[in-house]
Amino acid sequence: MSLIITYIGAQGCVMAGDKRRIAFFGDKSNREILEEELYSGKIENESQLKKRASELEITLKITDDAVKLRSLGKVVVGEVSSKSSFETKRRRIYATTNGFQIIELTGSNITKMDKGESSIIVFGNKFTKKTASKILKKYWKSKTTLKEIETIFQKVLHEVSEKTPSVGSSCDLFIKTPALDKKESQKILRETVVRDVKLLQKWRQKLKKDLLEKAEAINMASRILTQGEVGRVVNVDEDRLEIVLGKDVQAFDVNWKQLASPGDKVMMFFNGEGDIIEGDLVVIDNERLCLKRNQSPLRCDIILCKSD
Template sequence: MSLIITYVGSKGCVIAGDKRRIGFFGDESQREKLEEELYSGEIRTDEELLKKASELDITLKITDDAQKVREIGDVAVGEVRFKTPLKTKRKRIYGTTGAYNIVELLGSDIKTIKGGESSIVVFGNKVTKEIANKTIKDNWKNKTNLQDIGKLFSKVMEDVA
């Protein structure tokens, strides 16, 4: 379950992302059922996920070393992706001091581009975004610095986990 959080402001950019990647293998309709339960929040723990996958005869490959956040020069880049044997969908954010762009790709085709000058952008599924947005709202201070934002993003990652 991916979560990438980006803050872009006039004094800098902060980005944080999880490292989990889950591969689903098996019958497509059963995979979709499992993913729906997982991403809707019905499944809340690794144990519940493994049990439900077994019941649906779905094989999972779970890794916790994915590199979803990186730096290219002065630009922070975060990416979430959805990959099947036939297609790859990716959503990226490029952030730097005072500007960001969001790009969606289907294969190598650019699907949409959005941008702005300052914002907090959260990538994830419905449940992770709700938790992240609530934690940010409950803990945001008007006068804050980039280090405090980094600490807040760490708290968000803990709350979502």
């Protein structure tokens, strides 16, 4: 879970967010126990977290390089997210001078939306939000500049990170000061949200396509022929051979486009070692393409696979 703090005012906005990311690996029920103890504030530091994770047989991966804030023109965006086995849920705040919009997404679909004007907004779990709000009150002044707010936010993030390992000490900060009235602010925010969500949808579509292609490539790679009969020689033309593929053999190019089915002809090449006659059986023996009769090596520019 992240801690993101945003100030929105008439002179501009300030946003600060930590960079910590924690991944949990292990039994689902034990992960839930550990997360509940972590996000409730029961676990106070990284040593306690690692000790408790070991007791629950949970493996942790803790990093402080997550990018949770982005600058989009006159707008700054902060995002917290949670992942399940099936979907990613995101909560985003888009802020600029005189306005903000908050959206919640499941996948790339907006499920909730809110907007407002001047405010201080904190994203985090119950413990980090409560702790951050208490520290903010300690440092806040009635008249505070944007630069002073930036310093206050840095102090808040640092002090919260000392009370819970769910927040890292490293942080990102942005200040935006475009001259916008409230109406202009909401217009720019609305346009930014629409454009940003569309990009997310395109990215998810591409990711899905890439994953499907990768899964298909893995499936095809598992079918590559490494042992067994390939086909028979039906024509010899100097170093070029025509081979009729066997009943369970297919040929593909490097992009997994099918070039030949069982019974089709493919071209192979002979390097001159040994003799070759029509009717010779072509095999793969210990991942080596050759003639079965005399082990004469052959080569080809195709990928030979077992049929489905």
